[in-house]
Amino acid sequence: MRKNVSMLLTAAIVVMTLLMASCKEDSRLKRSIQEAKKECPVSIGMAGEMTDISYDEATNTVVIHYLMDEKLFNIDVMRKNTELLKEMAYGTMATAEGSFKQALDEMLGSGANLKLCWKGKESGKEMEFTLTSEEINNARKSGEAYANPLKMLENAISVTNQQAPMAVDEATTMTKLSIQGDFATYEYQIDETKVPFHKLVDMRDQMKENMRNAVFNNPDPAFKDFINLCKKANKGIAYKYVGMQSGNTCTIEFSLSEL
Numbered sequence: 001m002r003k004n005v006s007m008l009l010t011a012a013i014v015v016m017t018l019l020m021a022s023c024k025e026d027s028r029l030k031r032s033i034q035e036a037k038k039e040c041p042v043s044i045g046m047a048g049e050m051t052d053i054s055y056d057e058a059t060n061t062v063v064i065h066y067l068m069d070e071k072l073f074n075i076d077v078m079r080k081n082t083e084l085l086k087e088m089a090y091g092t093m094a095t096a097e098g099s100f101k102q103a104l105d106e107m108l109g110s111g112a113n114l115k116l117c118w119k120g121k122e123s124g125k126e127m128e129f130t131l132t133s134e135e136i137n138n139a140r141k142s143g144e145a146y147a148n149p150l151k152m153l154e155n156a157i158s159v160t161n162q163q164a165p166m167a168v169d170e171a172t173t174m175t176k177l178s179i180q181g182d183f184a185t186y187e188y189q190i191d192e193t194k195v196p197f198h199k200l201v202d203m204r205d206q207m208k209e210n211m212r213n214a215v216f217n218n219p220d221p222a223f224k225d226f227i228n229l230c231k232k233a234n235k236g237i238a239y240k241y242v243g244m245q246s247g248n249t250c251t252i253e254f255s256l257s258e259l
Contacts, residue, residue: 029110030055032103033062045221047072048121061113061130068118074163075118075125081162082129088155089116089131090139094147108137149232153184156229171195175242183238183253184230190241197243200250208252211239216254227259 033055042050048068056063068075078085096104107114114136117128157177166174171194176187190197200207219227230237236255242248 029062029106029112032106041067043221045223047222055112056115059113060111060133061115062107063115063117065117066119067121070120070122070125071166073118073120075120075123075127077162078118078159079127081159082127084155084158084162086129086131086135088152088159090135090142091147091152091155093136093139094142095152096140104136104140108133108140149229149234153229153233153235154179156226157184165189179235180238180240182234182256183236184226184233185238185240185251187240187242189244192243192245197241197246197248197250200241201248204250204252208254211252212254212258216259231256231259 033053036053040050040052044050044066046069048066050064051067052063052065054063055061093104111133113130113132115128115130117126119126157179160177164174164176168174168188171191173189174186175189178185178187190200215223216227227237234256236253236259238251238253240249240251
């Protein structure tokens with residue numbers, strides 16, 4: 001499960017992760033980039049790491065490079081969904097606060113563009129896109145156009161579903177993520193020839209406690225942002241297991257108050 005949840009919002013937080021790290025005590029953009037470069041590589045959770053940041057003076061562009069685990073971030077799929085990734089980035093920028101907001105203000109003050117580059121660890125495949133200074137500025141001014149929490153959650157879910165199904169282990173496959181009532185719900189298919197479904201039902205309470213201790217109490221950076229996004233959208237998080245052969249279901253829920 002953790003491998004699957006850790007990929008949530010990775011595409012959105014890559015922008016935030018770097019810019020928050022790049023904004024130290026110095027106020028000038030170039031100096032901030034130099035300081036951030038010294039910290040590379042920077043983990044963005046199990047999905048990968050930020051490997052480099054640089055400044056292209058010829059085009060006035062901040063360039064960020066990421067090395068990604070392709071089990072969690074499919075380069076081919078993401079390359080076909082750059083507009084959705086951009087929209088997610090706009091939403092993140094529209095809600096910027098604190099050091100992240102300060103970093104964006106530095107970029108806007110310099111009229112700088114932002115170029116994001118991803119590379120797959122296994123295949124070496126690459127994808128990239130650029131956000132112009134004008135696009136960043138428009139996102140900062142957009143308000144509800146990009147910053148609506150429910151819309152941002154829906155976008156994150158769309159990115160995840162573009163990469164489904166995803167195998168968790170030999171018996172379990174994450175088939176989709178969707179909003180079902182008051183919950184953002186991960187749905188898993190269980191091969192009952194390998195795992196008797198009644199065991200999941202019998203162990204539901206213990207599984208929830210294990211999840212709470214292993215995942216929710218010490219979340220991966222990407223999942224932590226997903227939790228915060230669910231809170232803003234007034235949604236809990238649920239895990240629905242469906243037997244491949246029987247169609248039986250077992251659901252584990254974490255209500256909004258438990259997040």
